[in-house]
Amino acid sequence: MSEISHILPLSKPKEGISRTGTWRLKKPVIDHSKCVKCMMCWLHCPESTIDVVESSDKFVEVNYDFCKGCGVCANVCPVKAISMVPEG
C-alpha cells in the first residue's frame, strides 16, 4: 500500500517576525561573573528569549530582539546576577 498523503494542520515553529524587544522599558543585564549556571532564568523566561550558550565568557545570553523586559529572570536569579537597566 502506498503511503497516502493527507492535508494536516501542522506547522514547523520558527523565530517570530514581530520584534517584541521594542516594547521594553528596562533591559536585563547579566553579570556573568556572578552566574552559577542554575538555568532558572532560562526556565522561567515566559518568551523563551534566554538561550544557554555555554561559551567561555558566558553561560546564558538574552535575545534582545524578543525580550520584552518583564524582569522575571532578574526576580528568580538566586544570586542576583541580573539587573534591570532602564532603556536609554
Place this chain on the structure above:
Amino acid sequence: MHLTGNYAVAWAVKLSRVKVVSAYPITPQTTIVEKISEFVESGMMDAKIVRVESEHSALATVFGAASSGVRAFTATSSHGLMYMYEMVWWSAGARVPIVMAIVTRTIGAPWNIWSDHSDFMSQRDTGWLMMFAEHNQEVLDSVIQLFRISEDPRVYLPGMIALDAFILSHTTEPVDIPDQSLVDSFLPGRRQPYTFKSGDPITMGNLPSNPRDNMRMRWDVHKSLVAAKKVITEVDREWSKLTGRSYGGLIECYMCSDAKYFIIGAGAWVGDMREAVDMLRSEGYEVGLIKLRFVRPFPVEELAEVMRGGKGAIVFDRSVSAGSAGPLYLDTVAHLGALNVEVPVKNVIAGIAGVDVTYNDIAGVVRSFIEEIESKGVVSNYVEWYFR
C-alpha cells in the same frame, strides 16, 4: 467466557495493547474503565491510567498520548460526551487515531440513565468514524477492528463505537475472546500521520495562513471517511477469515434477498428487529432487515443497492433532531433520493429516553405500514413518534 458489553470493551482494549487510558466515571460507562484498571493493577495489561477531573480532560489526555505515538482509549456516556464535545472535533481535525466507546444514554433534562442514541448521534458532524454494535461479541470484535480502521493510512481518523446502556453494557452474554496472538497478527504496530517527539518540534492546530488550507483539511477529513468504506469492508473480511465472524462491513442484511419491505435500524434493538422479521415472515410479509453498522461513513451506495426495487422501508431512530426527524432517516432519504431510489420511506422515532421497545411493537408498526402502502399507496404519517 460470559461478558457484559462493558467488559467486552475492556477485553478488546487489553487485546489491542492500548498503552494509555483516561476517563471520568459516568453511568453506564464506568465499569469499562473499572475493568481496565483491574487488568492494569493485576499486571495483566501494560498500560497507564490517567485520572482526570472531567471528560474534556479525559479526551484531551488520550489525544495527547495518541499524538505522541501510542494506542490510547477512552469511554464515556451522555453528559460526559457533551462535556467532551470540543475535544471530539479537535482530535478529528488533528487526524489522530483514537478509539472511544460510547455507552449510549439519553441526555437531560431530566436526569435519566437509560439508553437512547441522542448522545452518540449528536456527534455525527465531527469527522469521527461512528459505528454501532448489536451484541457483546460484536462489541469486542468491533473495538479491535476500529483500532485497525482508525490507524489505516487511508483513514487516519478517530473512531467511536456505540453500545446501548444496560441492554448491552450491563447484560451478560457468551463472548469468544480471541487469542492474543490472533489479535497481534490482525493489528499491526501503531501507525499515525505524525508523532510528537522531543527534539523535533512541530505545532498542531496553529492559525492557518489561509482559510482555504483549512477548508481543504475539512475536505480531507470527509474524503478519508468516504475512503474508509473500502477499509471497513476489507477489515471485516480479514477478521472473518481469522475468527469466522463477519458483520458485513458497513451494513448487514437479514432476509433481504427477496424482501419488498425493509426495516432499517442500528444498535442493540436490531436484535429485536430480527425477531420481528421472523414473526412477519411467518405471517407471509416479505420483510427484510438492514442493520446500519456504520453511520459515519454513511453507507449510501450499499443501502441503495439493497433497496432499489423495494416497495417501502421504515427507518427506526432512537434519537431525534427535534424540529425535523430522526438522523438515520434524514441521511437515508437524502441519499436515496439523490440516487433515484424511489421507495417510500417512513421514520419511526421510538425508544427515546430508554422507553422499552419490543419485537411485537416493531412488528406492529411494520404491519400497519405495509397495509397502508398496499391499500392506499402512500404513507400518511411519514415521521411517527411511537409511544407505548
